[in-house]
Amino acid sequence: MENRIRNLLWTVSGDYAQEMKPDISLYRRSRPLALYDGIKQGALAKFYDKKYLGLYLLKKLYLGADEQLLTKMAQLCIEEAIGDRICLERPGIRNMQREAILDILDQEYLVIPGTGNIPEMLRLMVLRKRLDRLEHKKEAPVLSSMKKYMDLVKEAGNSQDTEALAFAIDRLYNKACEPDFEKEKGSFEQVMAVTMEELSEFDWKDLLDEELYEESLEDYAQQLADQIAGMEDSQVTEEMEEQRQTRHKIKILPPEALEKAHRxxxxxxxxxxxxxxxxxxxxxxxxxxxxxxxxxxxxxxxxxxxxxxxxxxxxxxxxxxxxxxxxxxxxxxxxxxxxxxxxMLRKSLILRSENQEILSDRGQILPARLWRIGRSRDALLFKKEQQGDQxxxxxxxxxxxxxxxxxxxxxxxxxxxxxxxxxxxxxxxxxxxxxxxxxxxxxxxxxxxxxxxxxxxxxxxxxxxxxxxxxxxxxxxxxxxxxxxxxxxxxxxxxxxxxxxxxxxxxxxxxxxxxxxxxxxxxxxxxxxxxxxxxxxxxxxxxxxxxxxxxxxxxxxxxxxxxxxxxxxxxxxxxxxxxxxxxxxx
CATH class of the missing domain: 3.40.50.410 (von Willebrand factor, type A domain)
Known part of the structure; x- marks a missing residue:
């Protein structure tokens, strides 16, 4: 499966130098999601500069952006920017894209988010809108309160180069997640002006786990770029993998837990x-x-x-x-x-209920069979009616x-x-x-x-x-x-x-x-x-x-x-x- 996902990356990107470590836990969660993830990685590498986007994300985090929200907003913009383009180039991807979106909707939206949760509501609407297009349905109307955010996603879809796409992601994040970000922490120009020296001197321990901290910032930027090429919520994938690993273990329940079991x-x-x-x-x-x-x-x-x-x-x-x-x-x-x-059932029941005439050794005599007397062992000279089985x-x-x-x-x-x-x-x-x-x-x-x-x-x-x-x-x-x-x-x-x-x-x-x-x-x-x-x-x-x-x-x-x-x-x-x-x- 790792080979298949890499082959999708290479085929779509046209670049066999591209590297990717497929997420097998994502495949265990959803086969369509894992395959589409490989396709998206290839498409992003083909149409945009992943290194530039990874660096933008790193600099935005340096200035205080929330990584989870930034990743989700970037995912929406990238899906809008390349989702239709890859389907036009390779129509076979359309069904894989549809199945991946259906799995996300099934697994991550058991409860519809409230209108106060703008990032999640926006994500849900973008996914539903794309699904309607894939299924050739009339697109659901956009909530008036969400229109300004949906317009920004649409602008991202029209991005012709990587800088324009990064700028669209920046605007959407600032508008939907941190309205005061530009005023308090910095504009897009200030984000991109952060130097590698500043990044190198920054203490990333609060943002990186120990394993990643040992790697270079370039590796972290690469990982960020890989994350935004997907559509799924990585936390959901991690939770599902944790459940998978523990489901075969026998748990001994304490008595107090059992008392609550009936309720x-x-x-x-x-x-x-x-x-x-x-x-x-x-x-x-x-x-x-x-x-x-x-x-x-x-x-x-x-x-x-x-x-x-x-x-x-x-x-x-x-x-x-x-x-x-x-x-x-x-x-x-x-x-x-x-x-x-x-x-089939009706015919069988009718056959059971019908009366039938059968040959017998008693009942109403049949003159046409009397010749058999003394000439045949078949002594069934009578007929009788057999009642249907009720x-x-x-x-x-x-x-x-x-x-x-x-x-x-x-x-x-x-x-x-x-x-x-x-x-x-x-x-x-x-x-x-x-x-x-x-x-x-x-x-x-x-x-x-x-x-x-x-x-x-x-x-x-x-x-x-x-x-x-x-x-x-x-x-x-x-x-x-x-x-x-x-x-x-x-x-x-x-x-x-x-x-x-x-x-x-x-x-x-x-x-x-x-x-x-x-x-x-x-x-x-x-x-x-x-x-x-x-x-x-x-x-x-x-x-x-x-x-x-x-x-x-x-x-x-x-x-x-x-x-x-x-x-x-x-x-x-x-x-x-x-x-x-x-x-x-x-």
Whole structure:
């Protein structure tokens, strides 16, 4: 990947002498961002003098500018100056640029900044404006309070040389971040008049870490120039990398933290719909054996039953909107799949319910077959009417909502929605729930209840992902509710990635301190699937993960699992399994 990013730098710049140390932590955060970062570095080197810009930034910092704000303002000006130019020269970059901006918006703007935060509001508006252009949409109107800043960004976009671009960055920083900078600390001319001797004599220890301080000022200026070629907030990248490095560590929680756990779950996943005695009863029944230190939490989600409109609520709104946008983007495919799956189910149900005439050794005599007496062993001389099978069906759809599904969240929601709509169309009662595990709580989020109206399927777009997944306990709890239904034929469809994983935290003095992962977790999950099948429930696993985990999925579900590489095949693959369960002959 480092080689690929360097190749992009060299290809765009046309200068193989350019050097760059790719940020692999940025690649772990977002592949489009890392690739576009290499492209931007090359474009900046091609169109402008990076050394001059790096020196300008160094001198501006010397006079007291805020490095973080200066970097962000410079990034906006440079994006405006070269963003369109590189797309015109190389149209293939347009989609990479779009994906990079979408990732920044998704990862850095979970909450819209207030109008008082001018730098962040300005950054958001510039990114949205560029995204509208890339998607050929009408550009959103500019807030009147932000127009003067947006005009300065536009001026930066018209910069014909490096000095003009540096001057545009300077004006934007002074206007948006430090209105008194020019009067109190110096104009652009005074910034550029700072000498290398003055810079060398300055004590940079407060601005540089120890490693950089050992390097030359030229190296620091180079690093500053590299930073402004990007678009991302480096602090967000660092935080995400730190989380990545620590997520596999098991943390022991102190008792006082556990006392707050229930309140935290309530704030982040919504109020429970069970009464206290009901919750206690089901926990006593389900949380045994290797799940002895766990708890179950039943909710309709933070969007339907919030404690308050907090950060997590706003985050859930954004994720729901992403699910809905994907649905609108693929609505033709979804509509076609729902129609096909509905038709397959309807035909199977009709075949089951129709009366059929069969040959028998009793019933109404058939004169045309009397010649067989004494001449054939076939003694079926009668016909009788066989009543259609009126067996009732009920279906549970269980969705893995752990953090590992985040990149596939919208597609998983669409799969569950298509199943739910088709089942609703043929009047088969069904329930849809998602599950994840936070601390010792396995959260079961009810998206649709068995006898809800068809419109309730829209709630599936409330599906959000987070935390871990204790699949065995979730399947056990969902199966308990399904087995309690009166219908004779019971089916459970589980959409998962085949990776049961719950190791982030553990209770102090826990009875079962072994991390729930690997073969230990797979065996438990497979055991719960077998128990349901032994109880008469037909269980289908729909694989919604990475191909490398297919073998694990097979271990859990055996032959009854579906791997859907292309969503257009969804109705055919899932429909084949469901119609098999609806066949007349058991």
């Amino acid at each position: 935290y779950v309530e704030l982040n996943f919504g109020k429970t719909y069970l009464k206290e005695n009901e919750e206690k009863k089901i926990n006593q029944l389900m949380c045994k054996g290797i799940h002895g230190d766990c708890s179950l939490y039943f909710t309709e989600g933070i969007l339907k039953n919030p404690v308050m409109r907090n950060y997590q609520y706003e985050y859930a709104v954004r994720l729901k909107n992403k699910n809905v946008w994907l649905y609108h983007d693929k609505h033709r495919v979804v509509k076609r799949n729902v129609a096909q799956l509905t038709e 067996t009732d069906f009920v279906v549970d759809v269980l969705i893995d909502a752990s953090g590992s599904q985040m990149n596939r969240q919208g597609h998983v929601a669409l799969q569950a929605y298509m199943i739910s709509k088709a089942l609703g169309n043929v009047k088969i009662p069904h329930r849809v729930m998602s599950y994840c595990t936070f601390w010792d709580y396995t959260i079961l989020h009810r998206l649709r209840e068995y006898d809800d109206p068809d419109s309730a399927s829209e709630n599936i777009f409330n599906y959000v992902t987070s935390s871990n997944n204790r699949d065995g306990l979730a399947i056990k709890a969902a199966g308990y509710g399904l087995l309690g239904r009166r219908e004779e034929k019971k089916i459970m469809i589980i959409l998962s990635d085949g990776r049961p994983y719950d190791v982030i935290v553990n209770r102090p003095n826990a009875k079962n301190p072994k991390p729930y992962m690997g073969q230990y977790a797979v065996n438990d999950t497979a055991g719960e699937v077998r128990r349901l099948r032994n109880a008469g429930v037909s269980v289908l696993g729909v694989f919604a993960g990475e191909e490398k985990d297919l073998a694990t999925e097979k271990k859990i579900f055996g032959k009854d699992f579906a791997y859907i590489r292309d969503i257009t095949d969804f109705s055919r693959i899932v429909g084949r399994y469901l119609t098999k369960q609806l066949e007349l002959e058991e």
